[in-house]
Structures are given as C-alpha cells and as structure tokens.
Amino acid sequence: MIRLSLLAAVLMVVLPATAPAQAPAPAQTPATAQTPAPAQAAAPAQASAPAGDSAAGAQKIEMCIGCHGIVGWRTAFPEVYKVPKIGGQHEAYIVRALQAYRAGERSHPSMKAIAATLSDKDIADLAAYYSGALPKTASK
C-alpha cells in the first residue's frame, strides 16, 4: 500500500513533466484546421493576455484529465485531499491559478511542474475550455 501510493506520487510529479514534449505538436493541427481566422481574432488583443480558445483548449487537456477528469480523485503528495473540480469555474480565476503555479506563488508540486510547461496562450485556452458551457453528459 505504502509503496503503491509512493509510486503514484512520483508518477504524478514526473509524468506531467515528460508529457508535453510529445503532446502539443500534433494537437495544434486539428485546432487550427477548424478555426478559420485565428490571426484576425488575435490581432486586436496584441500585447495583453491572449484570448482563450475553448476548442484549442480541448486539445491540450491531456495533462489535466489524469487528475481533474476523475470524480473524487485524490492527490497523493504532499498532502492527501480531493483534486478540485474546475469545470464551470470562472475563466479569469483559472488563468490566475495557472499563472500563480507557473510563477511559483502556489506550491503544489504537480501543478507547478505542469504550469511551467504552459504558454500564456495555453493557459488562456485551458481556462476557456474548463470555464465554458458544460456538456450535458458532464458528471458531478
């Protein structure tokens, strides 16, 4: 039992850090193919925070769903509690949370490791996806 949870803890920290190397490249292709005019949409925003694209976000959730996609999933390290529900949360709050993890202001090891791999655009897209209208099949 103890060995298993230790292993899980190590995996939670290590896996997310290794995943992004393969993930983003193939994920981009379908998203840009479906979205006709990203250049126009992005232009007015300019230097400020990029606009979130829920469809693009849906292609980037592979690092999230292992914990946030499972009802009642618990963290294993360094403290045990249920991983928060983030579906339907305010978009701006999700952006700030990910920025805070990336900046080291919030200290969960797995979240810091994952957020460190995210660009501003990734964060905006993920926040748009998770805050967005929920599918009817979404479970509690």
Next chain:
Amino acid sequence: MMKKPVLGLLAMMMLGAASAALAADLKAGEAKVKAVCQACHGADGNSQNADYPKLGGQYPDYLAKALRDYKSGARKNPIMGAFAGTLSTADIENVAAYYAAQPAVLVTRH
C-alpha cells in the same frame, strides 16, 4: 496473529477520520459563511464576480486545505490571508463542509 492488532488499529484510525469528517457543523458553517465569506463568494458559493472563485459543491477537503494554506501563509493572497487568519480549525472544517453541501456549480469535466 500479529496482523489482527494492526488491522484493529487501522480500523480505529479510519473510524476516527470518518467521525472527524462527520463532525463538521453545517449550521455553524452557515453562520460563519454569512458573516465572513458571502460578501464575495455568495451564500451558496456561486459567486457571479469573476474575481472570486466559485465554491459551491467543491470538495470539502480541498476547500479546507485552501483555507489552511491561506491561514498559514503557504498560499499568499492579501484578502484571503486576512479572512482565513480569523478562522479556527473548527471554523475551517465547518465553512468547507457548508460550501461543499451547496448545489454544485462546479463539475468534473473530462
């Protein structure tokens, strides 16, 4: 022979943890929420203002962990640090249990 006392101890620990979780006082939590939290997060945790996260139906142990971290300073936020600093350990459990018991506005999305 050797395993039985260990199992008994484990069972006692699990029961202890379960009764501690059940011990949260929803009425006291509601009173605290109305006095301290609802101005920003709403009485049901469904804040309409994007500056404040929605809490309704969130897992109670996550809410309690967040409050403990604000109180200890492990998680830094001037507003939440000040409010959480006024909460006792029991207040934290009660408030967390109260918001967790509200209709869920948050869901697990996958």
